[in-house]
Structure formats: C-alpha cells, structure tokens
Amino acid sequence: MLRVQKISLLVLFLLIGQFLSxxxxxxxxxxxxxxxxxxxxxxxxxxxxxxxxxxxxxxxxxxxxxxxxxxxxxxxxxxxxxxxxxxxxxxxxxxxxxxxxxxxxxxxxxxxxxxxxxxxxAGKPVTGNTVNEKQMSISSFTTGLKKNKLTLVDVGAAWCPPCRKMKPLVDDWLKKHPEVSLLNVDGGKDIDVMKSIDATVLPTFVLYKNGKEIWRKSGIFEMKELDKIISTQE
Missing domain, CATH: 3.40.250.10 (Rhodanese-like domain)
Structure with a gap:
C-alpha cells in the first residue's frame, strides 16, 4: 500500500512539472x-x-x-x-x-x-557591446577617491536587477548628503578595479574616507545603515 502511495505521488509530481512547463x-x-x-x-x-x-x-x-x-x-x-x-x-x-x-x-x-x-x-537590433571598451584604470579609481573626503563607491550595472532596485534609493540618499561624492564602477567592464577592491557581488557599496575603506555592503540594504556610519564621521 505504501509503495502504491509513493508511486502515485511521483506520478503527481511529474504531472505537475509537465503542467508548469x-x-x-x-x-x-x-x-x-x-x-x-x-x-x-x-x-x-x-x-x-x-x-x-x-x-x-x-x-x-x-x-x-x-x-x-x-x-x-x-x-x-x-x-x-x-x-x-x-x-x-x-x-x-x-x-x-x-x-x-x-x-x-x-x-x-x-x-x-x-x-x-x-x-x-533575423537582423534584429542588439546594444551594449562593451567587449572592446576601455575599462577604468586602478590609478583613475584611486584619483577619484581623493576628490572628496567621503566617497561612496557603487559597483553595479544597469542590467543587474538588485542594482536597478538600489539606484533610486542611493540617488535620493546622496541628495541628502552632499558631503559624500559618488564613484561608479561598471560591474560588467571595470574588472581590474573590482579585483583590486575585492568586489565580487553586484551591487557592492564601499564607503571611503580620505581614500581608506570604512564601510562595505553587498546586495540590497536600507540606507539608514549608511546614515549611522556617516553620523560617526567628523
């Protein structure tokens, strides 16, 4: 009886799988x-x-x-x-x-x-061929960190779902914190920079103070986490 029930369940799961497919x-x-x-x-x-x-x-x-x-x-x-x-x-x-x-x-x-x-x-259009585009150099990245006392590095891409979700939140937050500059790193192109700062997940956000990392977060997060860090800075 138990064996019959197991077979019946297996058949049911297969039928459900076929239906969903x-x-x-x-x-x-x-x-x-x-x-x-x-x-x-x-x-x-x-x-x-x-x-x-x-x-x-x-x-x-x-x-x-x-x-x-x-x-x-x-x-x-x-x-x-x-x-x-x-x-x-x-x-x-x-x-x-x-x-x-x-x-x-x-x-x-x-x-x-x-x-x-x-x-x-079929001759349909494609876009975004970045294979031969020049990536950001590490020296340019380092120079960008020196432009302001506080710099938020955003490692992401327009084609990354969580990156797209975070973008308006980050944009709004930056308007409230003009003391923080933004440095974007292209997650699909700027490979050398990503390796140098060990950013393997998109998006990754890193806050620098005078060129030194003081905070990091990957994925989706609430901006109040960053508020707490900013409030402790002189």
Missing part, C-alpha cells in the same frame, strides 16, 4: 519582439556576463543561469506578476530558466526560440 510560451523572433512592446515587460538575459557584454537586447537584465546562486538571487528582484521574456544564446539555458521561473510563481514567462543567435540572424 507547459505554461512557458516559446515564441519565434518576430512574436518575441512584438511582445517586448507591451508595458511592464521584463527582459531577462540568462547568459554569462561576458556574453551579455558582447551585445544584448535593449533593456535586458542579466543573470548567469549556470551560476545558480547568482541566477536565483537576481531573479528575486523581478516582478512575478509582470511578463518575463527570457533568452540565452541558442535557447537551451533560457528554456530551463523559463521553466524554473514558472515553477517558482512567475505567471507570464516567455522563452525566445533559438536565442539571441536567431535574433541576430
């Missing part, structure tokens, strides 16, 4: 592009950062599906009730990512058949 829409290039025009759509590129920086669909957010911790962390900042349009290079990773999103409560998930390879072959 069936909820993912797989569209061709033209249909995918048309869907991107709707209000509130979220575009999710699940390739590596290097692939992303070789050119991506305008407005896309990025999370490497092969780095599950990164992927799941960044996926948390997507709105489950708004459309999510997913793509990768050829469609393999995005199909798995789309299935995961659906299984985890996202209600409208669309996968691009053939990935960005098919997108490019």
């Amino acid at each position: 069936a909820q993912v829409k797989h569209l061709d290039v033209d249909s995918f592009q048309k869907g991107l025009q709707q209000e509130g759509v979220q575009i999710f590129d699940v390739r590596t950062a290097k692939e992303f920086n070789s050119g991506h669909i305008k407005g896309a957010l990025q999370a490497d599906y092969l780095k599950q911790e990164e992927f799941r962390e960044r996926a948390k900042y997507l709105d489950k009730n708004k459309p999510v349009y997913v793509y990768c290079l050829g469609g393999g990773r995005s199909a798995k990512a789309a299935a995961w999103l659906t299984e985890n409560g996202f209600t409208n998930v669309v996968d691009l058949n053939g990935g960005i390879s098919a997108w490019k072959q």
Whole structure:
C-alpha cells in the first residue's frame, strides 16, 4: 500500500512539472519582439556576463543561469506578476530558466526560440557591446577617491536587477548628503578595479574616507545603515 502511495505521488509530481512547463510560451523572433512592446515587460538575459557584454537586447537584465546562486538571487528582484521574456544564446539555458521561473510563481514567462543567435540572424537590433571598451584604470579609481573626503563607491550595472532596485534609493540618499561624492564602477567592464577592491557581488557599496575603506555592503540594504556610519564621521 505504501509503495502504491509513493508511486502515485511521483506520478503527481511529474504531472505537475509537465503542467508548469507547459505554461512557458516559446515564441519565434518576430512574436518575441512584438511582445517586448507591451508595458511592464521584463527582459531577462540568462547568459554569462561576458556574453551579455558582447551585445544584448535593449533593456535586458542579466543573470548567469549556470551560476545558480547568482541566477536565483537576481531573479528575486523581478516582478512575478509582470511578463518575463527570457533568452540565452541558442535557447537551451533560457528554456530551463523559463521553466524554473514558472515553477517558482512567475505567471507570464516567455522563452525566445533559438536565442539571441536567431535574433541576430533575423537582423534584429542588439546594444551594449562593451567587449572592446576601455575599462577604468586602478590609478583613475584611486584619483577619484581623493576628490572628496567621503566617497561612496557603487559597483553595479544597469542590467543587474538588485542594482536597478538600489539606484533610486542611493540617488535620493546622496541628495541628502552632499558631503559624500559618488564613484561608479561598471560591474560588467571595470574588472581590474573590482579585483583590486575585492568586489565580487553586484551591487557592492564601499564607503571611503580620505581614500581608506570604512564601510562595505553587498546586495540590497536600507540606507539608514549608511546614515549611522556617516553620523560617526567628523
């Protein structure tokens, strides 16, 4: 009897998995592009950062599906009730990512058949090719720290979901603290600087006083944490 119950549960789980997977829409290039025009759509590129920086669909957010911790962390900042349009290079990773999103409560998930390879072959536009762009030098970074007594370094990127969530909060906070200058480090390009300050997570915020680190935080946080640090500075 117990064995029958276990088999029944297994069959049930398989059927549920098939049902959820069936909820993912797989569209061709033209249909995918048309869907991107709707209000509130979220575009999710699940390739590596290097692939992303070789050119991506305008407005896309990025999370490497092969780095599950990164992927799941960044996926948390997507709105489950708004459309999510997913793509990768050829469609393999995005199909798995789309299935995961659906299984985890996202209600409208669309996968691009053939990935960005098919997108490019169809002559559709891409943006953001930064592979050959010059990155910030460590000397330029160090010089930037010396421009003000207090400097907040923001290591992030426009395509990083939690970075995008933090940006308006940081902007508002800086307006209230004109004594603090901002130094942006591009999380997809300024690799040497990131290595020099050991910033491996996006976003990472580091507060410097006279060029020396006095505070650090990675990911999402409440700005009152930074207020406490500022209040102790002369």
